[in-house]
Amino acid sequence: MARDVIPIRRAAASSNAFEYFSTKKDEFVGWARKFSLFPYPFVTACCAMEFMAVSASPYDTDRFGAALPRFSPRQADLLMVVGTVTHKQAPVLLKVWEQMCEPKWVMAFGVCASSGGFYQNYAALQGIDKIIPVDVYVPGCPPRPEMVIDGIMQLQDKIARSRHPVVTDTF
Amino acid sequence: MAAARDLETLRRELVPVAGAATLSHGCFVLLLTPSELVPTVRRLRDEFGFDVLLDVTAVDWLGDALRFEVVHHFYSTTHKARVRLKTRVGSDDPVVDSLGALYGSAAFMERECHDMYGIAFRGNFDLRPILLYEGFVGHPLRKDYPKQREQPLVPYRD
Numbered sequence: 001m002a003r004d005v006i007p008i009r010r011a012a013a014s015s016n017a018f019e020y021f022s023t024k025k026d027e028f029v030g031w032a033r034k035f036s037l038f039p040y041p042f043v044t045a046c047c048a049m050e051f052m053a054v055s056a057s058p059y060d061t062d063r064f065g066a067a068l069p070r071f072s073p074r075q076a077d078l079l080m081v082v083g084t085v086t087h088k089q090a091p092v093l094l095k096v097w098e099q100m101c102e103p104k105w106v107m108a109f110g111v112c113a114s115s116g117g118f119y120q121n122y123a124a125l126q127g128i129d130k131i132i133p134v135d136v137y138v139p140g141c142p143p144r145p146e147m148v149i150d151g152i153m154q155l156q157d158k159i160a161r162s163r164h165p166v167v168t169d170t171f
Numbered sequence: 172m173a174a175a176r177d178l179e180t181l182r183r184e185l186v187p188v189a190g191a192a193t194l195s196h197g198c199f200v201l202l203l204t205p206s207e208l209v210p211t212v213r214r215l216r217d218e219f220g221f222d223v224l225l226d227v228t229a230v231d232w233l234g235d236a237l238r239f240e241v242v243h244h245f246y247s248t249t250h251k252a253r254v255r256l257k258t259r260v261g262s263d264d265p266v267v268d269s270l271g272a273l274y275g276s277a278a279f280m281e282r283e284c285h286d287m288y289g290i291a292f293r294g295n296f297d298l299r300p301i302l303l304y305e306g307f308v309g310h311p312l313r314k315d316y317p318k319q320r321e322q323p324l325v326p327y328r329d
Contacts, residue, residue, distance in 0.1 A: 023321060087306045087323050087324055087325075088324070089323065090325040094325050119218070120318075120319055121311070121318065121319070122311040122316065122320060122321060122322065123311070125323070126321070129328070130323075131325045131326075131327065131328060132328075133328070
C-alpha cells in the first residue's frame with residue numbers, strides 16, 4: 001500500500017514564502033539553541049581549575065546560557081574536553097561523544113586538548129580532533145577565563161549561523 | 172639526639188651489609204647483585220626497621236653490559252631514615268626477585284616497573300599492564316623506545 005507522502009517543499013513554488021520561512025526557522029532555532037548550551041565537562045587535568053574559575057561568579061558562563069553542567073552525555077549538547085587526553089582515555093572520550101544526542105558541539109579547552117600541548121610521547125593524544133570533530137579551540141595553558149568566554153561566544157555565533165534541520169536534511 | 176645516634180649505628184651496621192655502599196644526601200645507597208636483594212631487604216625490614224617500601228623503579232643505562240638498574244627505596248618510620256637499593260641486571264633477561272612476600276605494596280609498583288622498563292619480577296604473578304593498556308607493544312621508558320611512537324586505541328579521523 002503506497003503511503004501518502006506530504007511534500008515539505010512544494011515542487012513548483014509560486015512564491016518564495018517557503019524559502020523565507022525556512023530561513024527564519026534556522027535563525028529562530030539557532031537563536032534558541034545558542035542560549036541553551038548544556039555543557040558536559042570531560043575534565044581530565046589541571047585546566048579543570050580554570051573551568052571552575054570560568055563557571056564561578058566573577059566570570060559566570062551562566063550569562064551565555066552555558067551554565068548548567070550535565071554529567072550525563074545524553075542531556076548535554078556541548079562537550080567541553082578540559083585537559084590532556086591520553087591514548088588510554090581516548091576510547092572513553094569517543095564513547096561519551098557518541099552518546100550525545102544531536103545537535104552537539106565540541107570545545108577543546110586548553111592546549112593539550114587542542115593539540116597535545118607539550119606532551120609528545122607514547123601516552124598523550126595529539127589533540128582530540130584526531131578522534132572527534134571539534135567546533136572551537138581555546139588554546140592556552142591554561143586559557144584565561146576571557147579566552148573561554150570568547151570561545152563560547154564564537155561557538156554561539158557559529159550556532160546562530162548554522163542551518164538547523166529539524167524534520168529532514170532540507171528543512 | 173637519639174635519632175642521630177640511631178642513624179650513626181645504622182650507618183656502621185648497614186654499610187658492610189652489601190658489597191658496596193655509599194651515603195648520598197643522607198640516604199644510604201647499597202649496590203647489590205640480584206641474589207643479594209631479598210636477603211638484604213629481609214634484614215633491612217626485620218633488623219633495621221625499614222617498614223615502608225616507598226618506590227620500585229629502574230634506570231636504563233643503554234649500552235652498559237648490565238643495562239638495567241632496579242631501584243628500591245625504603246623508609247624507616249622509627250629511625251626517620253631512607254635507604255636506596257640498586258640492583259643491576261642484564262638486558263637479555265632482566266629479572267629480579269619480587270618483594271611481594273615482604274611488602275604487600277610491592278605488587279602494584281612492580282607492575283608499573285614492568286610496564287615501563289620490562290623488568291620481570293620473579294614471584295609476582297600479576298604483571299598485567301597497570302598504567303599502560305592491553306596491547307601496548309614495548310616499554311616506553313626504555314631508552315631505545317622511539318620518543319614519538321604512539322599506539323592509539325581509536326582509529327584516527329582522516
